[in-house]
Amino acid sequence: MRERCGRDIVRPGATRFATNYIALSSLLKHKQGLRELFASHDYVEWKKRLTKVTYRIEEPVLGNSFWDKVRGVVGIIEPIYVVLRMVDNETNPSMGSLYPSIQLMKEAIMVKAPNAYKWVHAIIDDRWERMLSHPLHQAAYFLNPKYHYSRNLFEDNSLKRVVHEVYDHLFPDCPGKGTFGSEIVKFRNTVGMFECHPAVKSRNAMMPCESL
Structure with missing residues (x-):
């Protein structure tokens, strides 16, 4: 995998925020390398690959449905992650940028997830009104x-x-x-x-x- 992808796949951590997004984004980034791995001669000739566990991993990697779902989730969470990183920044104050950033985040989600943005916007609006909205x-x-x-x-x-x-x-x-x-x-x-x-x-x- 390291030969095909150039590095390890980032795994979810226990303490950092947005770890699921980071992991899925890493998978998507290395999609081609992972596919090449499962289609390589070394993998095909590997005797231990003929198990239910390896097949459950191989099937989604070589198919399209899994990647479509990953792409959809990343498209929704990526704009949110950008705002989270901005707010989490301890160097530059974010107070003067949060209000427009929320609007830009919602616009980006609408573009990247046209079939899902309504329910995502509802969650964002609810959280904004209950916890963040302030003059x-x-x-x-x-x-x-x-x-x-x-x-x-x-x-x-x-x-x-x-x-x-x-x-x-x-x-x-x-x-x-x-x-x-x-x-x-x-x-x-x-x-x-x-x-x-x-x-x-x-x-x-x-x-x-x-x-x-």
């Missing part, structure tokens, strides 16, 4: 320069309203509360202290700052 995610998304300028989020009144609600909740007695709206406008127009962010500089290189 902070939307506010952080709105204030993330990576998305704010490229997607023109300033025009999304629902997101602006959430930002104001979060600010009111966190700083109910702040003396500068009356100027918060104008600070958001400065952020949108990339003026003052908001000019220094790399994403802002990139945006300003392509288009001039808009006036009120």
Whole structure:
């Protein structure tokens, strides 16, 4: 197997998340090598292969049904795995990227699993609403320069309203509360202290700052 596949097949672990996905993805990656193994002269001439156990392994590897199912499962879980890795990252904060990442994840599942995405979306939506959904995610998304300028989020009144609600909740007695709206406008127009962010500089290189 190592000669045909170039390495071992990754097996599910006891402590890492998404281990079933990792194992199935590894199998799919080495599909051709595994098929070559079971069709090789050495395997055909191997006397111990004539058992029920080896046949139960050989049959799905050389057939198509098993691989179709593996491909379907990987197509569903892969976008979820990408988001899980992003959230599990201890180096880069994910708060400002989680909200759009969930939307992109659902879109990817719809494309990769057109026959299954509805029930998968139902599970994701249920988990999001019960455990993850919070105004902070939307506010952080709105204030993330990576998305704010490229997607023109300033025009999304629902997101602006959430930002104001979060600010009111966190700083109910702040003396500068009356100027918060104008600070958001400065952020949108990339003026003052908001000019220094790399994403802002990139945006300003392509288009001039808009006036009120």
